[in-house]
Structures are given as C-alpha cells and as structure tokens.
Amino acid sequence: MNLTEPQAGSDLALLRARAERNDDGSFRLFGQKIFITYGEHDLSDNIVHLVLARLPGAPPGTRGISLFLTPKFLPDASGGFTRRNDLRCAGIEHKLGVNGSPTCTMVYGDAGGATAFLVGEENKGLACMFTMMNNARLAVGLQGVALAERATQQALAYARERRQGRGEGGGAAPIVQHPDVARMCLTMTALTQAARAICYETAVSLDRAKREADPAQASRKRERAGLLTPIAKAFSTDIGNEVASLGVQVFGGMGFIEEAGASQLLRDVRIAAIYEGTNGIQAIDLVTRKLKLSGGAALTREIDDMRASAESAAEFGALREAVAAFESASRFMESAEPRVALAGATPYLRLFALARGGTLLAKGAASGEPRRIAIARFFADNLAVAAPGLAKVVTAGAASTLEGGAALEA
Ligand SMILES: Cc1cc2nc3c(=O)[nH]c(=O)nc-3n(C[C@H](O)[C@H](O)[C@H](O)COP(=O)(O)OP(=O)(O)OC[C@H]3O[C@@H](n4cnc5c(N)ncnc54)[C@H](O)[C@@H]3O)c2cc1C
Structure with missing residues (x-):
C-alpha cells in the first residue's frame, strides 16, 4: 500500500x-x-x-x-x-x-x-484503499497482541526459572514468587488477554456481518465491527508496548541485553502504535465517526451489552464502576464541543477498552476455569479500577488539555 x-x-x-x-x-x-x-x-x-x-x-x-x-x-x-x-x-x-x-x-x-x-x-481511491486499511488495522492490532503474548510467555518462563531473594523454604526463590514480579506477569497476561478478546470480538462481528441473511442484522454487525476496529488497533498496540516494556523489566538487566530477546520485542512493537493510522488518529476516528454510527445506536448497544455482562459478574465489582464511568464519559462525548471531544479522545478510547476488555474477560470467567477467574479478577481489581479516573481525564481533563495545548503553542 x-x-x-x-x-x-x-x-x-x-x-x-x-x-x-x-x-x-x-x-x-x-x-x-x-x-x-x-x-x-x-x-x-x-x-x-x-x-x-x-x-x-x-x-x-x-x-x-x-x-x-x-x-x-x-x-x-x-x-x-x-x-x-x-x-x-x-x-x-x-x-x-x-x-x-x-x-x-x-x-x-x-x-x-x-x-x-x-x-x-x-x-474514489481512498474508499477503495480503506477496504484494505480496515483489515490491516485489525491485523496490526493482532500484531500488538502477538508481540504481547510472546513477551508474556518469555517473561513467565524466565520468572519461573530465575532465582533471587529468599523463598518460603529459605533458599533462593524463583522470582515469580515475589509479589511485585507476580504483579508484572499478571498485568502482562491480563492486558494481553483483554486485547485479544477485543480483537476476536471485532473479527467475529466482521464474519457475522458477511454471513448474516437479515440485512438489518448484517448492518448491526458491520457497525459493531466499525466501532470496535479503532479500539482493537489502538488498545492492542498500546498494551503491546506496555507489555513488552514490562517484559524487559521482568528480565532485569538481561532484559536490556539483546541476547535475551525481550528488547527486540519492545523495539518491534513500537511501530504498531504508529502505522495504519497512529493511535491518536484511531481515537479521532472513534470519537468523530464511530460514536455517531446510526445516530449513536451502535454505541448504546455496546454499552447495554457491557452493563449486562458486568451485572451478571457480580464478583468483579470494579467492572460495574468501569462500565458506569464509560457510560458517563460517552454521554459527555456525545454533547461535547468537537475540540473538547478531540482532547478527550485518547483517554476515552482507553476507557472504552478497559470496560469492554474487562467485561469480555468476566464473560470468559463464567466457564469456571480457575486460571480464567483469577485473570478476570486481577483485571477488574487492578486495571479496570483506573476507569473512573480516566473518565475524569475525558471530562474535566479535556478542557485543561486545550488550555495547556494553547499555552504550549504560544
Ligand atoms: C516501519 C514503517 C512502515 C510503514 N509502512 C507503510 C506502508 O507500507 N505504506 C504507507 O503508505 N505508509 C507506511 N508507513 C507510514 C505510516 O503509515 C505513517 O508514518 C503514519 O501514518 C503517520 O504519518 P506521519 O509519519 O507522517 O506522522 P504525522 O502524520 O506527521 O504525525 C505526527 C504526530 O502527530 C499526530 N497527528 C497528526 N495529525 C493529527 C491530527 N489531525 N490530530 C491529532 N493528532 C495528529 C500523530 O498522531 C502523530 O503522533 C510506514 C511507516 C513506518 C515507520
């Protein structure tokens, strides 16, 4: 291209x-x-x-x-x-x-x-090119997931093997036993699984849009894919960077040395947040085009689905707060002045992803598998708790961003 x-x-x-x-x-x-x-x-x-x-x-x-x-x-x-x-x-x-x-x-x-x-x-060249660009955006999101997954697997393997500090038995412990290393590995796992879930939901919506016999249903699925695509691209590649960086940290000094392989993942994933439309451009696409799909009906359907998932997963209380914060930020976005909405676009996309990713993990945890439940709980308690703060950055923070931006320009 x-x-x-x-x-x-x-x-x-x-x-x-x-x-x-x-x-x-x-x-x-x-x-x-x-x-x-x-x-x-x-x-x-x-x-x-x-x-x-x-x-x-x-x-x-x-x-x-x-x-x-x-x-x-x-x-x-x-x-x-x-x-x-x-x-x-x-x-x-x-x-x-x-x-x-x-x-x-x-x-x-x-x-x-x-x-x-x-x-x-x-x-009509741009419209033709977008046939590929939309697929490419999801593919680049999956590039973020893939590199995050690789970083997580490498870090976990290293953390189970590398021994430092005292363990419960008195000898040197595998570093995964230290709560801070466990926190880093869990963050890597939970973010990767949430991003993967969002990418898969996007792909499922695209597939269903093609196979759905009822045109109204097909159009709903297409709109859902359209709404989720910028989130799949931007969130997955943002967390790809975060996870790859955590991977380097889990490796300690070896993370900074090429031989271990952790640093290559960090360098390779950096571009994914930039090409196929920078993540800032994805946030603008979400706020200026996708929230308006069918007069906001696509967004409302998504919020309803998230709320239902959060309510049926009562054990993950923070998710209800995350979805409520996302809903109030969405209402703010709908009525905000265009420049104010643009100033809040990137934190809003992150908030969307945390609420959507968390509720998808909670749905997965309904299978009863202990590992899935533990990851979903960690996500809700440690990552989705950021949602109310992000909602504030979207609402109050947008105005001060504009003010600060004007000061920088001057
Ligand atoms: C390794 C690599 C491979 C690539 N492969 C291809 C390829 O195969 N084909 C191809 O055509 N291109 C390719 N690109 C180009 C890539 O798509 C662009 O670099 C990307 O779209 C960003 O454009 P830019 O570099 O001009 O940055 P700019 O557009 O100058 O952006 C600079 C910064 O300003 C922000 N910004 C710009 N405009 C706005 C706005 N309106 N509102 C808010 N923020 C804004 C951006 O988000 C970014 O943070 C590739 C780039 C790289 C590095």
Missing part, C-alpha cells in the same frame, strides 16, 4: 503523486512515496504496488484521490513479466525495529511515467 509521502502522512489530503491517462486506458504515474513496507524485495517474481495519486483536475483534498495498480514488472510479448516498469526503490530506511521488513522510499515516473491501472472509480 503506497499512501505516505514526505508531506502527507496522517493527512492524505496533502498528497501530491499524480497520474495522467494514456490513449489505451492505462495511466502514467509520477511521484514519491516514503516508508513503503516491502516496497522492494526479491522474495516474489513481481511486486504489485497499490498507489494513491491525483488525476488532472481532481477536486482538492481527499475527494480527489484515485487508486492505481502499478506492477514492478509489466508483461512482455510472450506473456512473461520481464519488462521493468518506471518505478524504483530510492533507499531503505534504518529503523528502530522490525528490521526484517524493508521500508522503502519509492520513486515513480523518473523516465516518462510508471504504467499504472485505475482500481475502482476515479476520485
């Missing part, structure tokens, strides 16, 4: 790459793209780039962007793909992490224009 340009990252309205129509219906593409994942490599016979660009006379902003299929190799007379298209990798970025993935600067049209083919309708 070739979206990003030096001057156009989160704001694709600023995009400058351009395309001109050829007589045979194909196009000539010109421009530069940066940070393109696997923009160049030799793992496959061909690379098919999907590039966003503007046509002559296109409306300004995002309404004037079209999508073009632009292969590295074009077909020759015998049907083989041997003709090099007019595109090249001008450099590979040196990155903090994900060093197995080449991130490329791509240049199109240095020698007269790269041959490209329009995908979908003219000026």
Whole structure:
C-alpha cells in the first residue's frame, strides 16, 4: 500500500503523486512515496504496488484521490513479466525495529511515467484503499497482541526459572514468587488477554456481518465491527508496548541485553502504535465517526451489552464502576464541543477498552476455569479500577488539555 509521502502522512489530503491517462486506458504515474513496507524485495517474481495519486483536475483534498495498480514488472510479448516498469526503490530506511521488513522510499515516473491501472472509480481511491486499511488495522492490532503474548510467555518462563531473594523454604526463590514480579506477569497476561478478546470480538462481528441473511442484522454487525476496529488497533498496540516494556523489566538487566530477546520485542512493537493510522488518529476516528454510527445506536448497544455482562459478574465489582464511568464519559462525548471531544479522545478510547476488555474477560470467567477467574479478577481489581479516573481525564481533563495545548503553542 503506497499512501505516505514526505508531506502527507496522517493527512492524505496533502498528497501530491499524480497520474495522467494514456490513449489505451492505462495511466502514467509520477511521484514519491516514503516508508513503503516491502516496497522492494526479491522474495516474489513481481511486486504489485497499490498507489494513491491525483488525476488532472481532481477536486482538492481527499475527494480527489484515485487508486492505481502499478506492477514492478509489466508483461512482455510472450506473456512473461520481464519488462521493468518506471518505478524504483530510492533507499531503505534504518529503523528502530522490525528490521526484517524493508521500508522503502519509492520513486515513480523518473523516465516518462510508471504504467499504472485505475482500481475502482476515479476520485474514489481512498474508499477503495480503506477496504484494505480496515483489515490491516485489525491485523496490526493482532500484531500488538502477538508481540504481547510472546513477551508474556518469555517473561513467565524466565520468572519461573530465575532465582533471587529468599523463598518460603529459605533458599533462593524463583522470582515469580515475589509479589511485585507476580504483579508484572499478571498485568502482562491480563492486558494481553483483554486485547485479544477485543480483537476476536471485532473479527467475529466482521464474519457475522458477511454471513448474516437479515440485512438489518448484517448492518448491526458491520457497525459493531466499525466501532470496535479503532479500539482493537489502538488498545492492542498500546498494551503491546506496555507489555513488552514490562517484559524487559521482568528480565532485569538481561532484559536490556539483546541476547535475551525481550528488547527486540519492545523495539518491534513500537511501530504498531504508529502505522495504519497512529493511535491518536484511531481515537479521532472513534470519537468523530464511530460514536455517531446510526445516530449513536451502535454505541448504546455496546454499552447495554457491557452493563449486562458486568451485572451478571457480580464478583468483579470494579467492572460495574468501569462500565458506569464509560457510560458517563460517552454521554459527555456525545454533547461535547468537537475540540473538547478531540482532547478527550485518547483517554476515552482507553476507557472504552478497559470496560469492554474487562467485561469480555468476566464473560470468559463464567466457564469456571480457575486460571480464567483469577485473570478476570486481577483485571477488574487492578486495571479496570483506573476507569473512573480516566473518565475524569475525558471530562474535566479535556478542557485543561486545550488550555495547556494553547499555552504550549504560544
Ligand atoms: C516501519 C514503517 C512502515 C510503514 N509502512 C507503510 C506502508 O507500507 N505504506 C504507507 O503508505 N505508509 C507506511 N508507513 C507510514 C505510516 O503509515 C505513517 O508514518 C503514519 O501514518 C503517520 O504519518 P506521519 O509519519 O507522517 O506522522 P504525522 O502524520 O506527521 O504525525 C505526527 C504526530 O502527530 C499526530 N497527528 C497528526 N495529525 C493529527 C491530527 N489531525 N490530530 C491529532 N493528532 C495528529 C500523530 O498522531 C502523530 O503522533 C510506514 C511507516 C513506518 C515507520
């Protein structure tokens, strides 16, 4: 996916790459793209780039962007793909992490224009690209879950083996027996399971939307997937960073040494909160678009479901408070001035995830499995208790954020 340009990252309205129509219906593409994942490599016979660009006379902003299929190799007379298209990798970025993935600067049209083919309708490129972007957002959320899971498994294995400090029997104890290490490992486990549950709920809603015969039900499922997607992406990747960092802490000094593997997870997960729309952009999407789905009905259904789960899991009392805090923050968001709502967007997304994640874990605990019950209780008592405080950051905190932001700007 070739979206990003030096001057156009989160704001694709600023995009400058351009395309001109050829007589045979194909196009000539010109421009530069940066940070393109696997923009160049030799793992496959061909690379098919999907590039966003503007046509002559296109409306300004995002309404004037079209999508073009632009292969590295074009077909020759015998049907083989041997003709090099007019595109090249001008450099590979040196990155903090994900060093197995080449991130490329791509240049199109240095020698007269790269041959490209329009995908979908003219000026509807962003909508076409979002078909993939929405899937990619859930996939990146799962990247956060996967790295968090790996960090948790590594940390637990180390904490059960590494001996320091006195144990109950008098000898050196496995560090997992120390309450502070147990707290870190439980936090890692609980956050990872909550994020995984949110991602799976999103995936289930997407699948059901496709299979549902009743159009009204299908539309409800689609809306639910739409509502949960920014949370699945942003929460899972935020906690991916938190969990990977805790993983380094559990390893102690070895966590900082490459050999143990904990530091690589921390470096690799950092990007997940940035690409496919930064987590700040996800929060904006949640607040400005998703809360408004069906006039707020999608959100109301979600709150009703969370409340019912929290009430049927009476043993996890903090969840009821978390859901109540989330509900009051949601009502605030619905009536807040747009800039105030934006100032509270990121803490609101976190609050949503804590209430949703906690109630999903409580549902899972109904199976009676002791490990699940212990994790759900830890989540409710230690993580979801942050919810009322977060609700305050959303309501009272939003106004002071705006004031502080203006002071910083000045
Ligand atoms: C390793 C890697 C791989 C990538 N792969 C691809 C790829 O394959 N294809 C591709 O097209 N791109 C790719 N990207 C680009 C990536 O999607 C962008 O870096 C990302 O969208 C952010 O854009 P930016 O870097 O210009 O940051 P900016 O948009 O400049 O954002 C800087 C900060 O400002 C915040 N911000 C910006 N606008 C707003 C706003 N309106 N309101 C509130 N906050 C705002 C952001 O949240 C962020 O914190 C990749 C990047 C990296 C590092």
